[in-house]
Amino acid sequence: MQSFHPPNRVLMGPGPSDVPSRVLKAMAQPTIGHLDPAFVGMMDEIKTMLRQAFCTDNAMTFAVSAPGSAGMECCFANLVEPGDEVIVCINGVFGGRMKENVERMGGTAIVVEDNWGEPVSLDKVEAAFAANANAKLLAFVHAETSTGVRSDAKALCQLARKNGALSLVDAVTSLGGIELLVDEWGIDAIYSGTQKCLSCPPGLSPVSFSPAAADKILSRKSKVRSWFFDLSLVMAYWQGDGARTYHHTAPVNAMYGLHESLVMLHEEGLQNAWGRHADMHQKLKIGLENLGLEFVVEEQYRLPQLNAVKFPDTVTDEAAIRKDLLQQHNLEIGAGLGALAGKVWRIGLMGASASDANIDKCLSALSQVLAKQ
Amino acid sequence: MQSFHPPNRVLMGPGPSDVPSRVLKAMAQPTIGHLDPAFVGMMDEIKTMLRQAFCTDNAMTFAVSAPGSAGMECCFANLVEPGDEVIVCINGVFGGRMKENVERMGGTAIVVEDNWGEPVSLDKVEAAFAANANAKLLAFVHAETSTGVRSDAKALCQLARKNGALSLVDAVTSLGGIELLVDEWGIDAIYSGTQKCLSCPPGLSPVSFSPAAADKILSRKSKVRSWFFDLSLVMAYWQGDGARTYHHTAPVNAMYGLHESLVMLHEEGLQNAWGRHADMHQKLKIGLENLGLEFVVEEQYRLPQLNAVKFPDTVTDEAAIRKDLLQQHNLEIGAGLGALAGKVWRIGLMGASASDANIDKCLSALSQVLAKQ
Numbered sequence: 001m002q003s004f005h006p007p008n009r010v011l012m013g014p015g016p017s018d019v020p021s022r023v024l025k026a027m028a029q030p031t032i033g034h035l036d037p038a039f040v041g042m043m044d045e046i047k048t049m050l051r052q053a054f055c056t057d058n059a060m061t062f063a064v065s066a067p068g069s070a071g072m073e074c075c076f077a078n079l080v081e082p083g084d085e086v087i088v089c090i091n092g093v094f095g096g097r098m099k100e101n102v103e104r105m106g107g108t109a110i111v112v113e114d115n116w117g118e119p120v121s122l123d124k125v126e127a128a129f130a131a132n133a134n135a136k137l138l139a140f141v142h143a144e145t146s147t148g149v150r151s152d153a154k155a156l157c158q159l160a161r162k163n164g165a166l167s168l169v170d171a172v173t174s175l176g177g178i179e180l181l182v183d184e185w186g187i188d189a190i191y192s193g194t195q196k197c198l199s200c201p202p203g204l205s206p207v208s209f210s211p212a213a214a215d216k217i218l219s220r221k222s223k224v225r226s227w228f229f230d231l232s233l234v235m236a237y238w239q240g241d242g243a244r245t246y247h248h249t250a251p252v253n254a255m256y257g258l259h260e261s262l263v264m265l266h267e268e269g270l271q272n273a274w275g276r277h278a279d280m281h282q283k284l285k286i287g288l289e290n291l292g293l294e295f296v297v298e299e300q301y302r303l304p305q306l307n308a309v310k311f312p313d314t315v316t317d318e319a320a321i322r323k324d325l326l327q328q329h330n331l332e333i334g335a336g337l338g339a340l341a342g343k344v345w346r347i348g349l350m351g352a353s354a355s356d357a358n359i360d361k362c363l364s365a366l367s368q369v370l371a372k373q
Numbered sequence: 374m375q376s377f378h379p380p381n382r383v384l385m386g387p388g389p390s391d392v393p394s395r396v397l398k399a400m401a402q403p404t405i406g407h408l409d410p411a412f413v414g415m416m417d418e419i420k421t422m423l424r425q426a427f428c429t430d431n432a433m434t435f436a437v438s439a440p441g442s443a444g445m446e447c448c449f450a451n452l453v454e455p456g457d458e459v460i461v462c463i464n465g466v467f468g469g470r471m472k473e474n475v476e477r478m479g480g481t482a483i484v485v486e487d488n489w490g491e492p493v494s495l496d497k498v499e500a501a502f503a504a505n506a507n508a509k510l511l512a513f514v515h516a517e518t519s520t521g522v523r524s525d526a527k528a529l530c531q532l533a534r535k536n537g538a539l540s541l542v543d544a545v546t547s548l549g550g551i552e553l554l555v556d557e558w559g560i561d562a563i564y565s566g567t568q569k570c571l572s573c574p575p576g577l578s579p580v581s582f583s584p585a586a587a588d589k590i591l592s593r594k595s596k597v598r599s600w601f602f603d604l605s606l607v608m609a610y611w612q613g614d615g616a617r618t619y620h621h622t623a624p625v626n627a628m629y630g631l632h633e634s635l636v637m638l639h640e641e642g643l644q645n646a647w648g649r650h651a652d653m654h655q656k657l658k659i660g661l662e663n664l665g666l667e668f669v670v671e672e673q674y675r676l677p678q679l680n681a682v683k684f685p686d687t688v689t690d691e692a693a694i695r696k697d698l699l700q701q702h703n704l705e706i707g708a709g710l711g712a713l714a715g716k717v718w719r720i721g722l723m724g725a726s727a728s729d730a731n732i733d734k735c736l737s738a739l740s741q742v743l744a745k746q
Binding site: 001002003004005006007008009011013015016018019022024025026027028029030031032033034036037038039042045048049065066067068069070072073077097100101103104105193195201202203223224225226227228246247248249250251252253254256257259260262263266326332337 | 374375376377378379380381382384386388389391392395397398399400401402403404405406407409410411412415418421422438439440441442443445446450470473474476477478566568574575576596597598599600601619620621622623624625626627629630632633635636639699705710
């Protein structure tokens with residue numbers, strides 16, 4: 001057995017995105033104990049910087065010690081009790097995953113469906129609330145990674161509040177890439193990932209819970225169907241003055257990386273980061289259209305950081321093209337997922353990958369492989 | 374906000390252990406996609422090397438994308454269905470956590486209790502099987518990190534098999550440090566952590582399931598109470614020829630680290646690693662006894678890699694001594710946990726921390742701080 005040395009890829013898929021060398025170097029610093037006061041101090045800085053990134057004052061803001069899918073499960077496991085009715089909006093892969101989460105926690109999912117590539121319909125959600133007075137939670141995806149569509153999180157959260165329900169939002173692909181105002185929009189529970197617009201390796205899931213969500217969690221009638229994700233236990237490690245109580249062993253070096261990526265976001269400025277994603281999207285869009293690629297999502301609902309495009313009819317083997325991009329150009333773009341598998345490509349412009357150099361590389365490589373068709 | 378630079382500690386607590394620079398450097402290599410063929414090839418090597426470390430041919434051998442506590446939950450979530458009776462052996466903190474896991478999955482825990490610091494009693498387990506004919510799973514901790522005791526995993530698994538039950542074993546602290554023969558002993562499900570005797574940062578949990586355990590999982594009547602840990606989904610990512618199906622985004626750089634630590638274990642040889650832990654324990658033991666520290670566990674049941682010791686009566690503020698060790702000597706040792714909190718120290722000799730240099734450092738620092746009492 002030999003040491004593994006990865007190839008040097010340019011990452012323009014749906015995540016992970018390119019990781020800056022500052023973040024990689026931060027992760028290679030010596031491991032210290034997960035209860036070391038120096039580490040606890042760094043955790044506090046992560047909490048502070050995550051609050052800034054989420055635009056929230058929520059005390060219960062931290063990083064779940066596992067990837068974004070685990071952050072999703074952490075939210076549902078804590079907020080859903082057996083018998084609870086939850087309105088779940090499905091307009092792509094990740095809404096479907098939310099439904100699975102509700103059901104595995106013993107809840108009943110009331111599904112609001114929209115076409116893949118379209119945003120969640122406010123009218124349908126309003127009708128779902130009207131027809132289900134017991135629904136106390138609304139769950140939806142802010143930025144659907146499978147289609148590249150943005151839903152109106154602010155309006156959806158207002159609808160939830162108007163109907164006496166909490167809101168639970170998937171922001172895996174939105175955090176750090178587009179406007180996301182947790183407190184102003186009234187989001188009650190939110191989860192994200194590190195490997196998208198934060199440009200960190202995958203492995204942690206930033207989450208935040210409003211005081212109302214925290215109340216709901218702490219007043220549950222039944223135990224959470226998970227020991228690992230039970231926030232009444234996890235928070236003894238992440239909160240409180242001074243010494244923290246052991247719950248699980250946090251991924252120490254991954255947290256170094258998240259800390260550094262948040263410092264970099266702080267240095268750039270959150271609004272500047274949003275602006276950069278928007279600007280780079282404009283540049284990529286012109287190039288893709290020049291190559292004859294057509295966007296899946298209507299312009300007004302498009303995510304700048306996730307560009308789902310249909311390829312020309314001349315392309316008969318799309319997987320072969322992606323393979324060519326990867327092996328000949330060291331460029332990763334994403335395949336279609338779920339209902340869009342084999343039908344679209346997903347070109348990510350997330351975090352450090354949202355750069356002029358990456359776009360030039362991507363357009364040049366794409367034009368070469370498409371010219372061979 | 375500034376970049377974080379951790380102090381340089383010598384880690385001799387209950388984990389994480391010292392991480393060799395080779396492993397840290399491996400983790401700082403460029404991130405690639407979690408579905409990149411180069412990454413999938415590395416995953417296959419991790420599976421092969423984990424099988425060697427566990428001494429098993431189990432096909433279902435891989436690393437859960439979260440720390441050891443999540444590996445525990447993965448095992449219980451998949452192997453326990455509502456109404457199942459599970460015999461759970463408690464002789465320390467982690468047996469208690471197993472009981473919580475059983476109950477949160479809807480099972481009933483039949484508890485076999487032993488004193489903290491003593492191994493699991495075979496007679497009590499035999500009696501529990503005799504009294505509970507429906508129990509189809511026996512769960513116990515091989516190496517109790519809270520006390521430093523080793524239980525007879527081989528005999529316990531034989532008991533389970535004799536009674537038509539599967540066995541589920543916590544090997545968080547044993548993998549790579551002491552003899553552990555999954556196939557020969559007939560272990561059906563096992564989980565470990567990376568941050569103990571494998572000398573990797575925390576964040577992943579190696580697991581393995583026997584064909585009988587895999588059968589049980591794949592023939593469940595109810596869905597697993599977790600989407601993230603559901604092995605019927607997870608294995609689509611970890612198994613199969615060629616392309617793998619996306620389930621969650623694996624912690625790419627953490628896996629680079631695990632791969633490198635397994636290469637290092639392969640280079641040293643598994644038996645040599647066990648021998649080194651045993652030898653270093655003998656050296657540490659003499660030194661600790663010379664300092665007047667007394668072991669919690671009887672010699673024949675002691676774990677070489679986790680030395681729980683009672684301190685002299687002259688010590689009135691044990692936390693102050695640990696603080697002194699950390700701040701003046703950059704040495705981390707572990708506090709007591711659970712019933713032993715404030716009563717013992719836990720001195721780890723795990724992985725790279727099981728070295729002459731660390732022991733010399735530890736004994737020297739301890740003698741200095743104790744002399745001040």
